[in-house]
Amino acid sequence: MQRTVFDEDHEAFRSVLREFIATEVVPVYGEWESAGCVPREFYRKLGKLGILGLGIPEEYGGAGETGFRFNAVIAEECARAGVTFGGASAHLALPATFVKYTTEEQKRRWLPGFVSGELMTAIAITEPGAGSDVAGIQTTAEPSADGKHLVLNGVKAFVSGGAQADLVLVTCRTPGSEQDDRRGGLSLIAVDAHAPGVTVSAEQATIGLRSSDIVEMTFTDVRVPVTDVVGEQGKAFACLADIFPQERLGIAVGSYAHAAAAVRFATEYVQERTAFGKPVAAFQNTKFTLADCKARVDALQAVVDRALEAFDAGQLTAEEAASAKLYCAPAAARIVDACLQLHGGYGYTTEYPIARLYADIRASQIFGGTNEIMRTIVAKSMGL
CATH class of the missing domain: 2.40.110.10 (Butyryl-CoA Dehydrogenase, subunit A, domain 2)
Known part of the structure; x- marks a missing residue:
């Protein structure tokens, strides 16, 4: 099924971003993991690329985007390569807060540096x-x-x-x-x-x-x-109530992206790996496992795309964002786990990106409010 959530601008951005990740991130990502952070200079590179200013108004140097689709492209492309942008993920979650709740004086003091990466x-x-x-x-x-x-x-x-x-x-x-x-x-x-x-x-x-x-x-x-x-x-609680739906949407999008990437990694691996004289992909268990994973990824994509459309239309409620996170996070974790299993022992090593996806995806059920809290929010919206 053809996706309709992205237009030509999003796909052009995706193309540039994919090349950037391949040249600037993938070759050195292992070093970043060992260091526990990305180099500060990398944030300035993100600023020059325009990534940090997506949600910041043009008068302060940003792109003036009010939707979340470009952020979704970032999540998908990072997961596709098995990497992240380190601490920049927190920075990218805050434009709406800075734009909506800061004074004009605060905006002029903070936002230009926010966009360039000079002020993280x-x-x-x-x-x-x-x-x-x-x-x-x-x-x-x-x-x-x-x-x-x-x-x-x-x-x-x-x-x-x-x-x-x-x-x-x-x-x-x-x-x-x-x-x-x-x-x-x-x-x-x-x-x-x-x-x-x-x-x-x-x-x-x-x-x-x-x-x-x-x-x-x-x-x-x-x-x-x-x-x-x-x-x-x-009155901070009202501000946080504005932050949480976008944060939870971001977690749902990231979960889907991890699951889709895991299926891609596993599909490539089983076609290259042999066992008992034939490719692992030739076994019925492999085919059925990946077919199930693919169908579940399609379902995740449908939930995420619908949520993205609702968010960009200003219609995504806190309860709907909680529901998206509640469904996507554990479902994606199960998909990643199944794809790791198809890698056998190598899936448990850091040699392959599936291990990184496996460790990273676990946080999605905790960060942004645990899934137990999401159940409480959804249940309350049902009158329970």
Whole structure:
């Protein structure tokens, strides 16, 4: 079935991106994984290519895209090559927040660097004791004596891109929280990652996403100018509610992309590998397994394409985004697992990209709100 979600501009972008990944990423990706991050210069290359400015208005140097389809192309092409852009994934998730919730002064101060890669960003929501329960955040920001700053204290975990970020959006609790409203009093503040009191721990050792600098960050009496509050103070939960649907759509798209790439890798492998005197592809079990995987990838694609169309039309609800993630993430994980099995023992080595896909895809059922939380959201939308 022909896809209709992408037009000529998307496909032209795909062609350029595929060549860029083949020349600039694939040959050195193993080095990035060993280092635990991508070189900072790579972000500037993404900026020159226009990737970092996709969702930023033209007056600040961006492309002014409001949809998610170009982001979907990025996810598909990275998965196709078995790579990621490291911490840039977090940066790419934030244009909507910066555009919608920042003041004009903040836009002019931050967005040009955001587009060029000179100012890399990350978002810090999760804490050691508060993951999917965002309302349980304990990090605080109290007014300074002069009233010109907020004094930030707390610890954030699993900050993607945190080691190389220049500006971190931190969700914290500010004065005004109502005891009967756990969501009240949450604020979003932009913190200079190089300011006194900001400490980036060693990389949190994850089983996948090895090129992403996923770190823990500690904030000790960090003085943040009140002019760096993003959105209305005490109203961060509404801002986060805007972020989550796009984030969950991105996870659904990435899950589909991983599954499609896994089928491609497995199909190529079984045609080259021989066993008992004939190609592994000649065995009925191989054919049936890959046929099942292909059919499931088609189903994933249908869900993702429909969600992309709804998002770009401004019609994708939080419940629908949660449903897309809930379906795509575990379904893709099962497909990748089956494709790894067809690689035999070599599938369990880092020699083949299927192993990387296998480790990376597991995070999709945790990040962006666990799938248990997605079930709660979907069930609630059903009146349950």
